[in-house]
Amino acid sequence: MSDIKEPIQKRAIEKKLKLIESAKKVFNDKGYHNTNIKDITGEAGISTGLFYKYFKDKSDIYIEVGKSIIKKEIKMVLDFKNRIIEEDSKKHVIRSYIENRLEIITYKSILEEFHILTKENEAIEDFANEAKKDYLNTIKDMLFRIWGHETESKIHIGAMIIWRTISSNIIEIDNINDLELKNEYIDNLTNLIYKYIELDQLSN
Known part of the structure; x- marks a missing residue:
């Protein structure tokens, strides 16, 4: 069972949105296949572990x-x-x-x-x-x-x-x-x- 839940607290919402915005920049620059999770979390300044709190994988955040x-x-x-x-x-x-x-x-x-x-x-x-x-x-x-x-x-x-x-x-x-x-x-x-x-x- 997935532990992923939609964030409800302001700080958590802001972190998820930051990951999406960072992914937007990285995907646009490198393309989907040349991007990995660390590229996205590095751009966002957020830990990889926290990434998996909001998204299942790379395709999940790409859809978002x-x-x-x-x-x-x-x-x-x-x-x-x-x-x-x-x-x-x-x-x-x-x-x-x-x-x-x-x-x-x-x-x-x-x-x-x-x-x-x-x-x-x-x-x-x-x-x-x-x-x-x-x-x-x-x-x-x-x-x-x-x-x-x-x-x-x-x-x-x-x-x-x-x-x-x-x-x-x-x-x-x-x-x-x-x-x-x-x-x-x-x-x-x-x-x-x-x-x-x-x-x-x-x-x-």
Whole structure:
């Protein structure tokens, strides 16, 4: 029987979160297969024995790292939806969202490995599918509120276009070293999403 329990005391919670954040950095730098437990505990400044109080093994903490990144992205898109509905400056909201997504793409190597792991682990696959559903439903709800009475299929397609367009271009933006060019790319992507959100419903 495992002795692992979810920490409830503040200090224990903080130590577990520190291990997750440290693992995030190490996994991103070295990759899953080249990382060992001592790499993670060394980065965190926490004993290996304490590690096993919170996690079963390397794969266990890797799953938690992947979940923490995806949960942050879901929270981000919820904030994006609420702000774009409530605020007048939609362009500003869209640009802020793109910039925030760039912070997450820093961990793209983890996300790539995490999605590979979905093919091997049913629990991860279920989590990833639920996360994708939550993401798309949030964008759909935003479009229903902005576009009014559109068909379910158009709303679904619209959500997919926004998600795929931002996600694919974020990777390209992240690879640009020239700051001026990067800002110009973000401006153009912002304008593209803004025009689609604001004007697409007028094309009928």
